[in-house]
Amino acid sequence: MRIGVLTGGGDCPGLNAVIRAVVRKGVTVYGHEFVGFRDGWRGPLEGDTMPLDVEAVRGILPRGGTILGSSRTNPMKIDGGVEKIKDNLASGGIDALIAIGGEDTLGVAKQLFDRGVHVVGVPKTIDNDLNATDYTFGxxxxxxxxxxxxxxxxxxxxxxxxxxxxxxxxxxxxxxxxxxxxxxxxxxxxxxxxxxxxxxxxxxxxxxxxxxxxxxxxxxxxxxxxxxxxxxxxxxxxxxxxxxxxxxxxxxxxxxxxxxxxxxxxxxxxxxxxGGTPTAFDRVLATRFGLQAIDAVHSGDFGTMVSLRGTEIVRVGLDEATEEIKTVPAGRYEEAEVFFG
Amino acid sequence: MRIGVLTGGGDCPGLNAVIRAVVRKGVTVYGHEFVGFRDGWRGPLEGDTMPLDVEAVRGILPRGGTILGSSRTNPMKIDGGVEKIKDNLASGGIDALIAIGGEDTLGVAKQLFDRGVHVVGVPKTIDNDLNATDYTFGxxxxxxxxxxxxxxxxxxxxxxxxxxxxxxxxxxxxxxxxxxxxxxxxxxxxxxxxxxxxxxxxxxxxxxxxxxxxxxxxxxxxxxxxxxxxxxxxxxxxxxxxxxxxxxxxxxxxxxxxxxxxxxxxxxxxxxxxGGTPTAFDRVLATRFGLQAIDAVHSGDFGTMVSLRGTEIVRVGLDEATEEIKTVPAGRYEEAEVFFG
Amino acid sequence: MRIGVLTGGGDCPGLNAVIRAVVRKGVTVYGHEFVGFRDGWRGPLEGDTMPLDVEAVRGILPRGGTILGSSRTNPMKIDGGVEKIKDNLASGGIDALIAIGGEDTLGVAKQLFDRGVHVVGVPKTIDNDLNATDYTFGxxxxxxxxxxxxxxxxxxxxxxxxxxxxxxxxxxxxxxxxxxxxxxxxxxxxxxxxxxxxxxxxxxxxxxxxxxxxxxxxxxxxxxxxxxxxxxxxxxxxxxxxxxxxxxxxxxxxxxxxxxxxxxxxxxxxxxxxGGTPTAFDRVLATRFGLQAIDAVHSGDFGTMVSLRGTEIVRVGLDEATEEIKTVPAGRYEEAEVFFG
Amino acid sequence: MRIGVLTGGGDCPGLNAVIRAVVRKGVTVYGHEFVGFRDGWRGPLEGDTMPLDVEAVRGILPRGGTILGSSRTNPMKIDGGVEKIKDNLASGGIDALIAIGGEDTLGVAKQLFDRGVHVVGVPKTIDNDLNATDYTFGxxxxxxxxxxxxxxxxxxxxxxxxxxxxxxxxxxxxxxxxxxxxxxxxxxxxxxxxxxxxxxxxxxxxxxxxxxxxxxxxxxxxxxxxxxxxxxxxxxxxxxxxxxxxxxxxxxxxxxxxxxxxxxxxxxxxxxxxGGTPTAFDRVLATRFGLQAIDAVHSGDFGTMVSLRGTEIVRVGLDEATEEIKTVPAGRYEEAEVFFG
Structure with missing residues (x-):
C-alpha cells in the first residue's frame, strides 16, 4: 500500500512520535510506502508532498512540532475541495490516509471517509477535551x-x-x-x-x-x-x-x-x-497511537480513529471525534477546591 | 477522628503529595486530627510519632522523599509486633491508620485489618508492578x-x-x-x-x-x-x-x-x-489517591486501598495489593520490538 | 559578633544560597551570631527580625526566593529613617550588617556606612547590569x-x-x-x-x-x-x-x-x-559571595561589597555599586548580529 | 579560503555550537568555504570528509555531541601520519584547519603548526582542567x-x-x-x-x-x-x-x-x-569561541587557540594547551570545606 500522512491544527508535542511510529511499523513490518502531505489538508488539496521513509523519521521522536508542517486549511470550505483531494490521492497512487489532528481535522477526515476516502484518524488536542479518549498526547x-x-x-x-x-x-x-x-x-x-x-x-x-x-x-x-x-x-x-x-x-x-x-x-x-520535547508519557502515548493507526490501515479498518481507554489503545468511530467536547466534571473540580485558600 | 499516617518501603516521588492531600482534606473538610508515624511500621511499633497538621504539610507537594521517613521494618516478623502496634494505637487514641507503601507494607496492613485495626492503604511501587491499579505514582x-x-x-x-x-x-x-x-x-x-x-x-x-x-x-x-x-x-x-x-x-x-x-x-x-520532585502526573495521581484515602477512612470503609482505573480513583480490597505482580504482557513488548535494531 | 542580614529589591535565584553561606561560615568557623531582618530595609527600620541560625538555613540552598522576604522600602525617603535604623541596630546589639541587594539597596548601605554603620554589601541584579562585578547571581x-x-x-x-x-x-x-x-x-x-x-x-x-x-x-x-x-x-x-x-x-x-x-x-x-531553583553557576557564585562577605565582616572591612573578577571573588568599594550601569557594549552586540536573519 | 574543521577526543556539549559559529561567520561575513573532517584526526589522515555549509549547521546549536564525529586517533603515532595529513590537505585545497579538542588533539595541532600547517585551536575539556582558559564549554x-x-x-x-x-x-x-x-x-x-x-x-x-x-x-x-x-x-x-x-x-x-x-x-x-543539550552558558561560550576562531583564521593568526579571560575571548599560543593541567587550588577546596559535615 501507499499511504499518505498529514498533521492539521495547532502543534502539539508528540506529533513527530506518531509519524515515526506509523512509518517505522508500516515499512519494516508491513512493507508499505509513505508520502508526507505538507501543512495539514493543504497538502492533499494542492498535491504538496514530501518524502517520508524510515530515514526521514530518524531522530524525530524527541522533537516537538511536526516535520510535515501544519495549517488550518479546511477543504470543506473550498469549492470542489473534496474532489481536488480525491483527484490528488488518485493521481499520487495513495491508497489510504492517516490524518493526525483535532476536532476540525478529524471532522474533515470523517466527511472524506463518508465520500469514499480510506482514512484513519489520530486524535490530537493539547487541551485534552476529547470525549473519545482518556488522554491525548501533548x-x-x-x-x-x-x-x-x-x-x-x-x-x-x-x-x-x-x-x-x-x-x-x-x-x-x-x-x-x-x-x-x-x-x-x-x-x-x-x-x-x-x-x-x-x-x-x-x-x-x-x-x-x-x-x-x-x-x-x-x-x-x-x-x-x-x-x-x-x-x-x-x-x-x-x-x-x-x-x-x-x-x-x-x-x-x-x-x-x-x-x-x-x-x-x-x-x-x-x-x-x-512546543519542545514531549514528556515520556506523551512519547509513549503518541507512539502507541501511531502503531495502532497503521494497524488499522493495514487491516482496512477505515473510518476509525485510535483512542486510549485505561492502559489500552483501541479504535473508535471517527464520528466520536466531533462529539461534544469533554469538559471538567463538577466532581473533579470539587476535588481540587479542597486546596483553595 | 484521630488518624495515623505512615510511609513504608523504598521512597518514591509523590509520597509527600499523598500525605499533604490526606491532611489537608482531613482537617479542613472533615475536622479530623492527624499523627505522623516515623519510618514505616517502626513508628506504630515503637510509638514514635511526629506532629502532622496543615502547617506541617505546607510546601511539601513538590518535594521528593517522605517527611515521615521510611524503613523496611516488618512487625509480623517481630514477637508480639501486632500487639505492640495495637497497644500504641490505643494509648495514642488513634482511630484509624493510613498506610502508604508497596506489597510488603500493604501486606502488613491487610494482616492488621484482619486483626481489627482500622486501616486504609495507598499503593506505592515505583516499578508499577501492582495488578490492582492502572498506574502507581513515582x-x-x-x-x-x-x-x-x-x-x-x-x-x-x-x-x-x-x-x-x-x-x-x-x-x-x-x-x-x-x-x-x-x-x-x-x-x-x-x-x-x-x-x-x-x-x-x-x-x-x-x-x-x-x-x-x-x-x-x-x-x-x-x-x-x-x-x-x-x-x-x-x-x-x-x-x-x-x-x-x-x-x-x-x-x-x-x-x-x-x-x-x-x-x-x-x-x-x-x-x-x-528521588527528587515528582512530575505533574505523579503529583496529581498522588494527590487524588490521598483524597480518596481520607474519604475511605471518613466513611469507615476500612480494609480497602485506593486504585486508579482509567481516569477514576476507586477503592479495591487490601488483599489485591499482595496478588501476583503485574508484569509486562507479551503484547506490549512486541509493540516495542518494532523499533529494535 | 552579632550580625544582621537583609535582602532588598526584586527577588533573584541565589539569595538563599548567600544567606546560607554567610550563616554557615559565620557560625561554624567564626562563632558569630546572626539575626535576620525581614523584608529588606523595612526590617531594621521597624526592628522586625527573625531567628537566623544554622538550623534556619538548612535545605535552603536550592530554593529560589529569600527566606528573609524582600521589599523596596527606602529608609532615606523616610523622616528619621537613618536614626531609626541606628537605634534598632544598637538596641538589638547588632555589630554589623550584611545587605544583599541591587543598586537601591546598596545605595542605602553606602549612605549608612558613611554615617557609621558597619555594613558589607552583596550585589544582586538579575539583569547583570552592574559594572563592579563580572557577573551577578540569578x-x-x-x-x-x-x-x-x-x-x-x-x-x-x-x-x-x-x-x-x-x-x-x-x-x-x-x-x-x-x-x-x-x-x-x-x-x-x-x-x-x-x-x-x-x-x-x-x-x-x-x-x-x-x-x-x-x-x-x-x-x-x-x-x-x-x-x-x-x-x-x-x-x-x-x-x-x-x-x-x-x-x-x-x-x-x-x-x-x-x-x-x-x-x-x-x-x-x-x-x-x-523564580525557582538557581542553576549550578548561580549557586556556586552566590555561595562564594556569601563566604567572602562574612570574611569581610569578620575582618572589619566595612563599606565594601563582594565582586567576581575572572574566577576570583574580591572586594570593591560599596560606592561602585551605584556607578553607571553596565550596558551591552557595541562589540558584543555585533558578535551576535552575525546570526541574524 | 577553504577551511577544514574537526573535533577530537571525548564528546562535550557545545561542540556543535562551535562548528555552527565557525561556519556561519566564515560563510556569511568572510565568504570562506568549509569542509568537515570526520572523527577527529582520522578525517584528515584518511581524507574522510563531509560537506559543511550553512545548511549543514542549521538546528545543531542545541544538540549535544558533534555532527563531525570524534575519535582518539593520533597521527603522531602513525608512520608518515604528518605527511599523509599534509598531502590530504593539499590535494583537498584546504588552506587552514580549525581543530576543536583537548590536550591530545591540540598537542597534535601544535606539532602540525610547527611543521607548517595553518591551524587554529579551540580548547575542549569537560573537566575544565586547562590552564590556558578560565572555563571550557561542556x-x-x-x-x-x-x-x-x-x-x-x-x-x-x-x-x-x-x-x-x-x-x-x-x-x-x-x-x-x-x-x-x-x-x-x-x-x-x-x-x-x-x-x-x-x-x-x-x-x-x-x-x-x-x-x-x-x-x-x-x-x-x-x-x-x-x-x-x-x-x-x-x-x-x-x-x-x-x-x-x-x-x-x-x-x-x-x-x-x-x-x-x-x-x-x-x-x-x-x-x-x-551528553545532551548544552546549558546557556556553554552555548554562549562555545559560540563565542567559534567566532573568535574563525576571526583568527581569517586574519592569518595561526598557531593560536581561543581562550576565555574574565568576560573576554582572547587568543593564546597553542603551546599553552599542553601545559600542566589546571587543578583545584587548596584555597578553593578550603572554601568548600566550610560546609562539610
Missing amino acids: FDTAVNIAVEAIDRLHTTAESHHRALICEVMGRHAGWIALHAGMAGGANVILIPEKPFDIDRVCAYVESRFKTRYAPIIVVAEGAHPIEGQMALQTGELDAFGHVRLGGIGETLAKEIEKRTGKEARTTVLGHIQR | FDTAVNIAVEAIDRLHTTAESHHRALICEVMGRHAGWIALHAGMAGGANVILIPEKPFDIDRVCAYVESRFKTRYAPIIVVAEGAHPIEGQMALQTGELDAFGHVRLGGIGETLAKEIEKRTGKEARTTVLGHIQR | FDTAVNIAVEAIDRLHTTAESHHRALICEVMGRHAGWIALHAGMAGGANVILIPEKPFDIDRVCAYVESRFKTRYAPIIVVAEGAHPIEGQMALQTGELDAFGHVRLGGIGETLAKEIEKRTGKEARTTVLGHIQR | FDTAVNIAVEAIDRLHTTAESHHRALICEVMGRHAGWIALHAGMAGGANVILIPEKPFDIDRVCAYVESRFKTRYAPIIVVAEGAHPIEGQMALQTGELDAFGHVRLGGIGETLAKEIEKRTGKEARTTVLGHIQR
Missing part, C-alpha cells in the same frame, strides 16, 4: 511546563507578598488549569466550566496572605466571572485598529488589586506550553 | 528521569560510534525499561519477563551501527539471558569479602564488546530514578 | 529559563510558518536578551542599548521565512525603535483607568504582521525568569 | 547534570537515613566534584588533588546523621585515600579476563558501611554527564 507536556512555571512563581510570590496569576491554555475546557493547578499547589483554580465568583476568589487570596505563603492563582484562558459581576473587557481597539480582548489573567490581576489592596501580577504562558 | 517520574538520561546518551553514542547501555530499575517487572526505552528511542529493550537471546541483541547492535546512528540498549536490572547462553557472573567476592553480583548492564557491555568488537559502555541510573 | 538562571522557552518556541514557529517573539527582562540593559538570544539561536535580538530599525527587523524576518525554519525574535522589555519610526503605544488607559504601556513584544508582533503579512505571536516570560 | 553542563542528580539523591538519603555517594567525572582534577558538590550542598567533597582521610570522612558522615538530614558525598572518579589507609582495589580481573578497577564510589560505600555501621549507596553518573 496534554501531559503542557501540564508539566505549566507546573514548572508555577513552581517558579511560588518563590517570587512568597518573597514579595504578592499574588501571582498564571494564565494557561484552555478556551472551552479547564483540564490544563485543573491538573497544573493541582500539581502546582495553586490556591485558586479557575476554569471555563464554572463561572467564578470574584468575591470568593478575593476571600481565598486574603486568607492565603495570612499564612507566610503568598497566593498563586491558575486561570484557564477561557475562564470568566459570574455574569455581570466584574467589568470585563470585551473588546478594546489596539494601536492598529484590531479588536483586542483583554486576557482574563491581566483583568483578574487588576480586579484583585482593586479589591484587596494587595499587589497582583500575571504571567501568560502562551506558546511555550505547546 | 513510576512516571522514574520513566522521565530515565528518558532524560537516554536522550543524553544518544549524542555520546553517535559521536563515538559506541553502543551505550542504560540500566534502569525493575527486578521483576520491566515497566520502567519498556516505557523509558520506547520513549527514549532505544534500539533494544531487555526486561525480566522475557529472557533475551544474546545473538539477537548483537545482531540489532550491528544492524544499528550500519546507520549513522549508534545503538542504545535499555535494560531492566532484573533482565537475564536465555539459560546457559551467556556466562553470567553469579557472585564474585569484593574487596571486603561481600558477595557482589555483577550488574546485568556491565556484564552485557562486556559480552557485546567480545562478540561484536565494538565498544560498549554502561550507565546504571540507580537512586536518581527514585 | 542572571545565569534567568538566561537558562529564557533559553528553554526559546527552544520550545522554535518547534512551534517551524510547524506554523509563523514569527515568534519572546520578550525577556531588561529595562536598561540587554544582557538577558543577548545571552538568551545567542544561546537560543534567535534570528533577531533587540536590546535597549541600540534602538532598532523596524525595516531591518522585517527584512530579517522575511529572509528567514525563505529557509524551512521560522523566525524567532528575542526582545528585551526596554528595547525600542529608532525614534519616530514606529507608532509606539505610550499609554492607553486600561479597564480600571490605570495607564497601561503596551509591551514592546506585543507592539512588535503587530507591526511585523502589518508590514510582512505573516503571522507573529508574542510570549512574555515575566516572573518565571526570576 | 563543564557547566556537566556540573548542572550532576547537581540535578544530587538534588534528587537528597530526598532519598533523608527518607532512608542512608549515606549516598555520587561519583562524578574528574580523573586528575576535581573541578566537577567541587562545583557540583558546592552547588548540591554536599556534606563531603573528595577530589584527586587532595588524598582523603577516611577517618575524617566517616566523622563527617556520623555528624551529619545526627541532624534530621542524611549525608551526601560527592567524589571525583580520581579521588583516593591517604596512602596505605584503605585497602583499595587496584585491579581485580573481571569475567572476561580484563583488568577491572573498582570505582572509588563503590569502594568508599563499603568502607563507610564497615566503619560506621550505616547503609551507604553509590550512584556513578558516567556518560550522562557529557
Whole structure:
C-alpha cells in the first residue's frame, strides 16, 4: 500500500512520535510506502508532498512540532475541495490516509471517509477535551511546563507578598488549569466550566496572605466571572485598529488589586506550553497511537480513529471525534477546591 | 477522628503529595486530627510519632522523599509486633491508620485489618508492578528521569560510534525499561519477563551501527539471558569479602564488546530514578489517591486501598495489593520490538 | 559578633544560597551570631527580625526566593529613617550588617556606612547590569529559563510558518536578551542599548521565512525603535483607568504582521525568569559571595561589597555599586548580529 | 579560503555550537568555504570528509555531541601520519584547519603548526582542567547534570537515613566534584588533588546523621585515600579476563558501611554527564569561541587557540594547551570545606 500522512491544527508535542511510529511499523513490518502531505489538508488539496521513509523519521521522536508542517486549511470550505483531494490521492497512487489532528481535522477526515476516502484518524488536542479518549498526547507536556512555571512563581510570590496569576491554555475546557493547578499547589483554580465568583476568589487570596505563603492563582484562558459581576473587557481597539480582548489573567490581576489592596501580577504562558520535547508519557502515548493507526490501515479498518481507554489503545468511530467536547466534571473540580485558600 | 499516617518501603516521588492531600482534606473538610508515624511500621511499633497538621504539610507537594521517613521494618516478623502496634494505637487514641507503601507494607496492613485495626492503604511501587491499579505514582517520574538520561546518551553514542547501555530499575517487572526505552528511542529493550537471546541483541547492535546512528540498549536490572547462553557472573567476592553480583548492564557491555568488537559502555541510573520532585502526573495521581484515602477512612470503609482505573480513583480490597505482580504482557513488548535494531 | 542580614529589591535565584553561606561560615568557623531582618530595609527600620541560625538555613540552598522576604522600602525617603535604623541596630546589639541587594539597596548601605554603620554589601541584579562585578547571581538562571522557552518556541514557529517573539527582562540593559538570544539561536535580538530599525527587523524576518525554519525574535522589555519610526503605544488607559504601556513584544508582533503579512505571536516570560531553583553557576557564585562577605565582616572591612573578577571573588568599594550601569557594549552586540536573519 | 574543521577526543556539549559559529561567520561575513573532517584526526589522515555549509549547521546549536564525529586517533603515532595529513590537505585545497579538542588533539595541532600547517585551536575539556582558559564549554553542563542528580539523591538519603555517594567525572582534577558538590550542598567533597582521610570522612558522615538530614558525598572518579589507609582495589580481573578497577564510589560505600555501621549507596553518573543539550552558558561560550576562531583564521593568526579571560575571548599560543593541567587550588577546596559535615 501507499499511504499518505498529514498533521492539521495547532502543534502539539508528540506529533513527530506518531509519524515515526506509523512509518517505522508500516515499512519494516508491513512493507508499505509513505508520502508526507505538507501543512495539514493543504497538502492533499494542492498535491504538496514530501518524502517520508524510515530515514526521514530518524531522530524525530524527541522533537516537538511536526516535520510535515501544519495549517488550518479546511477543504470543506473550498469549492470542489473534496474532489481536488480525491483527484490528488488518485493521481499520487495513495491508497489510504492517516490524518493526525483535532476536532476540525478529524471532522474533515470523517466527511472524506463518508465520500469514499480510506482514512484513519489520530486524535490530537493539547487541551485534552476529547470525549473519545482518556488522554491525548501533548496534554501531559503542557501540564508539566505549566507546573514548572508555577513552581517558579511560588518563590517570587512568597518573597514579595504578592499574588501571582498564571494564565494557561484552555478556551472551552479547564483540564490544563485543573491538573497544573493541582500539581502546582495553586490556591485558586479557575476554569471555563464554572463561572467564578470574584468575591470568593478575593476571600481565598486574603486568607492565603495570612499564612507566610503568598497566593498563586491558575486561570484557564477561557475562564470568566459570574455574569455581570466584574467589568470585563470585551473588546478594546489596539494601536492598529484590531479588536483586542483583554486576557482574563491581566483583568483578574487588576480586579484583585482593586479589591484587596494587595499587589497582583500575571504571567501568560502562551506558546511555550505547546512546543519542545514531549514528556515520556506523551512519547509513549503518541507512539502507541501511531502503531495502532497503521494497524488499522493495514487491516482496512477505515473510518476509525485510535483512542486510549485505561492502559489500552483501541479504535473508535471517527464520528466520536466531533462529539461534544469533554469538559471538567463538577466532581473533579470539587476535588481540587479542597486546596483553595 | 484521630488518624495515623505512615510511609513504608523504598521512597518514591509523590509520597509527600499523598500525605499533604490526606491532611489537608482531613482537617479542613472533615475536622479530623492527624499523627505522623516515623519510618514505616517502626513508628506504630515503637510509638514514635511526629506532629502532622496543615502547617506541617505546607510546601511539601513538590518535594521528593517522605517527611515521615521510611524503613523496611516488618512487625509480623517481630514477637508480639501486632500487639505492640495495637497497644500504641490505643494509648495514642488513634482511630484509624493510613498506610502508604508497596506489597510488603500493604501486606502488613491487610494482616492488621484482619486483626481489627482500622486501616486504609495507598499503593506505592515505583516499578508499577501492582495488578490492582492502572498506574502507581513515582513510576512516571522514574520513566522521565530515565528518558532524560537516554536522550543524553544518544549524542555520546553517535559521536563515538559506541553502543551505550542504560540500566534502569525493575527486578521483576520491566515497566520502567519498556516505557523509558520506547520513549527514549532505544534500539533494544531487555526486561525480566522475557529472557533475551544474546545473538539477537548483537545482531540489532550491528544492524544499528550500519546507520549513522549508534545503538542504545535499555535494560531492566532484573533482565537475564536465555539459560546457559551467556556466562553470567553469579557472585564474585569484593574487596571486603561481600558477595557482589555483577550488574546485568556491565556484564552485557562486556559480552557485546567480545562478540561484536565494538565498544560498549554502561550507565546504571540507580537512586536518581527514585528521588527528587515528582512530575505533574505523579503529583496529581498522588494527590487524588490521598483524597480518596481520607474519604475511605471518613466513611469507615476500612480494609480497602485506593486504585486508579482509567481516569477514576476507586477503592479495591487490601488483599489485591499482595496478588501476583503485574508484569509486562507479551503484547506490549512486541509493540516495542518494532523499533529494535 | 552579632550580625544582621537583609535582602532588598526584586527577588533573584541565589539569595538563599548567600544567606546560607554567610550563616554557615559565620557560625561554624567564626562563632558569630546572626539575626535576620525581614523584608529588606523595612526590617531594621521597624526592628522586625527573625531567628537566623544554622538550623534556619538548612535545605535552603536550592530554593529560589529569600527566606528573609524582600521589599523596596527606602529608609532615606523616610523622616528619621537613618536614626531609626541606628537605634534598632544598637538596641538589638547588632555589630554589623550584611545587605544583599541591587543598586537601591546598596545605595542605602553606602549612605549608612558613611554615617557609621558597619555594613558589607552583596550585589544582586538579575539583569547583570552592574559594572563592579563580572557577573551577578540569578542572571545565569534567568538566561537558562529564557533559553528553554526559546527552544520550545522554535518547534512551534517551524510547524506554523509563523514569527515568534519572546520578550525577556531588561529595562536598561540587554544582557538577558543577548545571552538568551545567542544561546537560543534567535534570528533577531533587540536590546535597549541600540534602538532598532523596524525595516531591518522585517527584512530579517522575511529572509528567514525563505529557509524551512521560522523566525524567532528575542526582545528585551526596554528595547525600542529608532525614534519616530514606529507608532509606539505610550499609554492607553486600561479597564480600571490605570495607564497601561503596551509591551514592546506585543507592539512588535503587530507591526511585523502589518508590514510582512505573516503571522507573529508574542510570549512574555515575566516572573518565571526570576523564580525557582538557581542553576549550578548561580549557586556556586552566590555561595562564594556569601563566604567572602562574612570574611569581610569578620575582618572589619566595612563599606565594601563582594565582586567576581575572572574566577576570583574580591572586594570593591560599596560606592561602585551605584556607578553607571553596565550596558551591552557595541562589540558584543555585533558578535551576535552575525546570526541574524 | 577553504577551511577544514574537526573535533577530537571525548564528546562535550557545545561542540556543535562551535562548528555552527565557525561556519556561519566564515560563510556569511568572510565568504570562506568549509569542509568537515570526520572523527577527529582520522578525517584528515584518511581524507574522510563531509560537506559543511550553512545548511549543514542549521538546528545543531542545541544538540549535544558533534555532527563531525570524534575519535582518539593520533597521527603522531602513525608512520608518515604528518605527511599523509599534509598531502590530504593539499590535494583537498584546504588552506587552514580549525581543530576543536583537548590536550591530545591540540598537542597534535601544535606539532602540525610547527611543521607548517595553518591551524587554529579551540580548547575542549569537560573537566575544565586547562590552564590556558578560565572555563571550557561542556563543564557547566556537566556540573548542572550532576547537581540535578544530587538534588534528587537528597530526598532519598533523608527518607532512608542512608549515606549516598555520587561519583562524578574528574580523573586528575576535581573541578566537577567541587562545583557540583558546592552547588548540591554536599556534606563531603573528595577530589584527586587532595588524598582523603577516611577517618575524617566517616566523622563527617556520623555528624551529619545526627541532624534530621542524611549525608551526601560527592567524589571525583580520581579521588583516593591517604596512602596505605584503605585497602583499595587496584585491579581485580573481571569475567572476561580484563583488568577491572573498582570505582572509588563503590569502594568508599563499603568502607563507610564497615566503619560506621550505616547503609551507604553509590550512584556513578558516567556518560550522562557529557551528553545532551548544552546549558546557556556553554552555548554562549562555545559560540563565542567559534567566532573568535574563525576571526583568527581569517586574519592569518595561526598557531593560536581561543581562550576565555574574565568576560573576554582572547587568543593564546597553542603551546599553552599542553601545559600542566589546571587543578583545584587548596584555597578553593578550603572554601568548600566550610560546609562539610
